[in-house]
Amino acid sequence: MNFVKLDHFYVTIFSFLCLMNSYGQVKNTSAQQYKNHCSGCHGKDLSSFVERKWIYGNSPEEIMNSITIGNENNGMPAYGKTFTKEEIKNLTDYILTEIEGKTLQGLEAQNPDFQKIIISDDLNFRVDVISDQLNGIPWGMVQLPNGDFLVTERDGKLYKIDTKGQLTTISGVPKVVAKRQGGLLDIILHPDFKKNNYLYLSYSKKHPNKSNKQTTAVCRAKLVDGQLIECEDIFVALPYRTTKHHYGSRLLFDTKGYLYISIGDRGGRDKYPQKLDNFLGKIHRIHDDGSIPKDNPFVNKEGAIPSIYAYGIRNPQGLTIHPETKEIWEGEHGPKGGDEVNILAPGHNYGWPEITYGINYIGTRITKYTEKEGMEQPIHYWVPSIAPCGMTFLSSDIYGTWKNDLFVSSLKFEYLHRLKMDGNKIISEEKLLEDIGRVRHAYVGNDNFLYVLVEGPGRLLRIIPQ
Ligand code: HEC
Incomplete structure (x- = not known):
């Protein structure tokens, strides 16, 4: 050559x-x-x-x-x-x-094998697929006294799923603005649901006159013969905004019967969360009919919205109650880094956007402060973000040492995050159900089982200890 x-x-x-x-x-x-x-x-x-x-x-x-x-x-x-x-x-x-x-x-076919026994740090368990028929993005869920489930889908549907996985559409839900992060969001039963059939839905509501504005609202309705009737808004967060994100929207009743509503900053972080004259970037506390408790922290403060319970909050998508202390814990979707878990106390300021462990999505700084006088520190924060949504304490006894641990959904990393707790202290963390899909919510049913809602295709899963 x-x-x-x-x-x-x-x-x-x-x-x-x-x-x-x-x-x-x-x-x-x-x-x-x-x-x-x-x-x-x-x-x-x-x-x-x-x-x-x-x-x-x-x-x-x-x-x-x-x-x-x-x-x-x-x-x-x-x-x-x-x-x-x-x-x-x-x-x-x-x-x-x-x-x-x-x-x-x-992509779906690459999802994990639901048949196998999963071995985790302290427990072997199995995943039971109750339904994989939810098309859109499931957001909130409750279990009815008879064991059936109600699950909201963000695009505006409410389903009843019976224990065999059969889906029925429930009519009578409010009209929602199903765009971006908005739509039909959380659901909760009245503590006396068995007697009065009341339930509550949070959703993104269109402004009555202006077509391009929306806000978070909560309606109360009665579930009668498988349908919602008398759906009435008992809470509307003001002001309405043209943005379509950070609705917050988690609902929780405490043991005394107060209803807590989490509302995000709606993308107006420099305008709303630190001021008490508006509803955004706050946790609110109301009675079951929408009226204002007399002992709310700002009822006597001039110019303050009386339903405000806590403020300085970004996008709170998780609310749960500690099984023993009965304190309310809040999970907050942060910016890039800086997702938080906070314990709520009346009148406290959680600092957004004056203090944060996060930065802007595009990498620029929001503030140089992570702490300031008069502002609460989170119990826990994540850098990088896990993009948490719903969360729950596991109050039931059937999961051994998982009892009283905090389970947080991760949208971003597509798993269920377990915070191992000793009282109010987080002692370690564990990732469960990795690669399962975007986990939207974690919920403990009245049957004591831990349930998980996963996105696309929407699934309702039950965790069964072995
Ligand atoms: C905080 C959430 C978020 C992050 C982070 C993000 N996106 Fe997006 N992206 C969106 C949303 C929401 C839309 C739809 C925007 C709209 O409806 O106008 C979008 C739209 C887009 C589109 C246009 C899609 C279309 O239908 O025309 C592209 C391309 C895109 N993103 C790429 C990226 C890339 C690449 C990155 C990372 C460098 C990124 N995005 C990071 C939320 C995000």
Whole structure:
């Protein structure tokens, strides 16, 4: 063989290998950037882009444009200052390559095996799929006295699921603005449900006159013959806003019969959470008919909204009651980093956005303070974020040492987070059900079982100790 040709051959092979290697590096960088910056909202497996009905188009140029300019009002951060043009182009290539030929059904098939026994730190358990027929995003759930479940779906449906998994649609739910994080959200039964059939739904409600504004509202209705009747709003958070995120919306009755409602900052973090003249970025406490308890912390303060119980809160999507102390614990979806668990006390300020352990989604700083006089520290916080939603203490005895531990759903990392507790102290943490899908809610039924709601396709799962 001619020496020159051979040389040329080696040079070609060498540059090919270099090219492959740098392609590999680019792909790794993009994958890492995707994981750090995008996966929390768009899915670890890029599921939000698979079979997507693209709003702004899916040509490489259009996608690059979406990433660069974002849509802050709809919850998509602008990354034009976070990444270089080159990085945005590579991210775009990464997304388009990764989703090519994939279907949602295909992603679903990679889900875990529900048959096997799962061995965790202190307990072996099994997962019972009660239903996998929820299409959209299940958000809240309750168990009825007869053992059936009511589950809300964010797009505006309420289902009854019987213990065999049979789904029935319940009519009479309020009209919701099912856009972005809004829709039909939490559900809770009145403590005397058996006698009065009352239940409560939180949802995003359209402004009566202005078509582009909405807010969080709570309606009380009666469940009669499998239908809701007399649905009446007993709480409407003001002001209405054009934004479609941070509704908060978790509902909880304490042991004395007060109803707590968690309301997010609705994207107006510098305007609302630190001021008492509005409902946003607060926890509210009302009577079961919407009236205001006389002993609420700000009832006598001029200009303050009297239902406010605690303030300085970002997007509170978890509320649960400690089985022994009976204190109310709040779970808060943070910015990038800085998800929190707080113990609520009347009139306390939880600091958002003056103090936080998080930063903006695009990497810039919100504040340099993590603590300040007069502002509460969280009992626990996560950096990086796990994107928590619903949470519950496990009050029942059937799970051994899991009793009194706190179970927090993780949307972002798609598992159930267990905080092992000793009284009010978190002694360690454990990840359960990894890769199960975006976990929306954790709930203890009146049958003492722990239930988990998972997104896409929506599932209601029961955890059975072995
Ligand atoms: C905090 C949540 C959040 C994060 C983080 C986020 N996105 Fe988004 N993204 C959204 C939402 C919500 C939309 C839809 C916006 C709308 O409806 O206008 C969106 C839209 C998009 C679109 C346009 C989709 C279409 O239908 O046209 C692209 C592309 C996109 N995101 C890519 C990314 C990339 C890449 C990252 C990471 C660098 C990222 N997003 C991070 C929430 C997020």
